[in-house]
Amino acid sequence: MPTPQLFHHQQEFQLESGATLPGFQLAYTTYGTLNPQRSNVVWVCHALTGSSDFTDWWCDLFGEDKFYDPREWFVICANTLGGCYGSTGPLSINPKTLQPYFHTFPQFTNRDVVRAFDLLRQELELERIHTLIGGSLGGQQALEWALVQPDVFERLVHVASNARHSPWGIAFNETQRMAIRQDPSWESSTANAGKEGMKTARAIAMLSYRHYKTYNESQQEPGHSITEDFRAASYQVYQGEKLAQRFNAYTYWLLSKAMDSHNVGRDRGGVEKALTQLKPRTLIVGVNSDLLFPVEEQYFLHEHVESSSFYLINSSYGHDGFLVEFEQLTEAIKDFYQQDKLKAALNYEEQQW
Ligand SMILES: CC(=O)SCCNC(=O)CCNC(=O)[C@H](O)C(C)(C)COP(=O)(O)OP(=O)(O)OC[C@H]1O[C@@H](n2cnc3c(N)ncnc32)[C@H](O)[C@@H]1OP(=O)(O)O
Numbered sequence: 001m002p003t004p005q006l007f008h009h010q011q012e013f014q015l016e017s018g019a020t021l022p023g024f025q026l027a028y029t030t031y032g033t034l035n036p037q038r039s040n041v042v043w044v045c046h047a048l049t050g051s052s053d054f055t056d057w058w059c060d061l062f063g064e065d066k067f068y069d070p071r072e073w074f075v076i077c078a079n080t081l082g083g084c085y086g087s088t089g090p091l092s093i094n095p096k097t098l099q100p101y102f103h104t105f106p107q108f109t110n111r112d113v114v115r116a117f118d119l120l121r122q123e124l125e126l127e128r129i130h131t132l133i134g135g136s137l138g139g140q141q142a143l144e145w146a147l148v149q150p151d152v153f154e155r156l157v158h159v160a161s162n163a164r165h166s167p168w169g170i171a172f173n174e175t176q177r178m179a180i181r182q183d184p185s186w187e188s189s190t191a192n193a194g195k196e197g198m199k200t201a202r203a204i205a206m207l208s209y210r211h212y213k214t215y216n217e218s219q220q221e222p223g224h225s226i227t228e229d230f231r232a233a234s235y236q237v238y239q240g241e242k243l244a245q246r247f248n249a250y251t252y253w254l255l256s257k258a259m260d261s262h263n264v265g266r267d268r269g270g271v272e273k274a275l276t277q278l279k280p281r282t283l284i285v286g287v288n289s290d291l292l293f294p295v296e297e298q299y300f301l302h303e304h305v306e307s308s309s310f311y312l313i314n315s316s317y318g319h320d321g322f323l324v325e326f327e328q329l330t331e332a333i334k335d336f337y338q339q340d341k342l343k344a345a346l347n348y349e350e351q352q353w
Pocket residue numbers: 047049050051056057219230231232233234235236238242246320323324
């Protein structure tokens with residue numbers, strides 16, 4: 001298991017809203033070794049509740065004898081700003097008050113997050129990134145970052161995500177925040193404020209991360225006799241409890257709002273125009289059963305990102321299919337990289353003529 005390291009930014013950091021943070025830290029994990037040409041860097045952006053340890057939640061993609069083998073690649077992932085896996089977030093101490101931020105942590109956007117990531121990238125002197133990859137919220141951040149730093153990223157792998165968060169997605173997120181607001185403890189300034197509400201929020205979110213078929217396959221009752229205490233019910237409760245063991249409601253709230261505000265077209269003349277500015281070679285991946293980021297959103301990206309490649313994962317797992325369908329995701333990336341080789345071969349042939 002790679003151990004996270006810390007990057008400290010000591011200067012004041014202005015957010016898109018105009019609010020400021022008096023500096024921040026990012027926890028980041030690296031895996032593998034940078035080659036002498038510094039050409040083997042893969043940067044991973046994690047999803048809503050992920051950590052910088054991609055070998056934990058994308059374990060079948062990164063690891064020895066996996067597609068991204070650390071003997072070949074240098075992989076890096078930072079926990080998002082506002083996160084709860086080592087980066088500065090609402091439970092961190094505000095150096096100005098010497099108290100935890102809690103509710104006073106300023107709202108940020110994906111643009112703020114990727115500006116923070118970029119300061120880390122510059123500190124590590126990673127001038128070129130072979131592949132920037134992210135799923136869901138991480139895909140939103142990756143797309144933003146590729147737009148603001150057009151000369152850094154050679155390839156973008158954008159998984160189960162979108163160019164602008166949809167009214168449907170915002171409605172899901174607001175419904176989850178309603179559950180947090182309903183929790184009386186949310187009014188308090190304590191580390192556990194809103195935890196009960198967050199459990200309900202996670203249970204609601206599961207309905208958008210999975211699919212009718214996922215529940216049918218894993219939560220079907222074996223017999224016909226029961227009238228209550230259904231498996232599907234205890235599953236919902238368990239998923240809320242499980243998240244509450246490792247997450248806080250402040251980060252959940254802030255990240256869900258960052259997701260809502262995602263719109264690559266903001267101040268860029270609209271989404272379509274912004275997408276024409278995207279420079280890296282891009283692979284768009286969707287999951288055919290995704291209810292939260294439906295495939296229409298990835299087809300839209302494919303249509304507007306020039307020369308992009310497209311891969312549709314076939315899964316009954318819904319949106320979270322991007323975290324579990326490793327074989328198909330590996331195949332998608334392998335095919336995408338294969339096109340580099342074909343292009344190089346064609347260029348070589350052209351030169352011979
Ligand atoms: C340090 C860290 O934790 S880093 C963060 C790790 N997580 C992330 O990065 C987020 C991304 N990962 C995820 O979203 C998820 O882990 C996924 C999508 C990859 C897989 O989801 P899971 O919840 O693990 O799988 P699944 O939906 O099959 O649920 C399995 C769990 O539900 C439990 N369960 C299944 N059915 C029921 C039921 N009827 N009643 C109660 N519990 C049930 C299982 O016992 C299992 O429990 P466990 O996780 O304690 O072993």
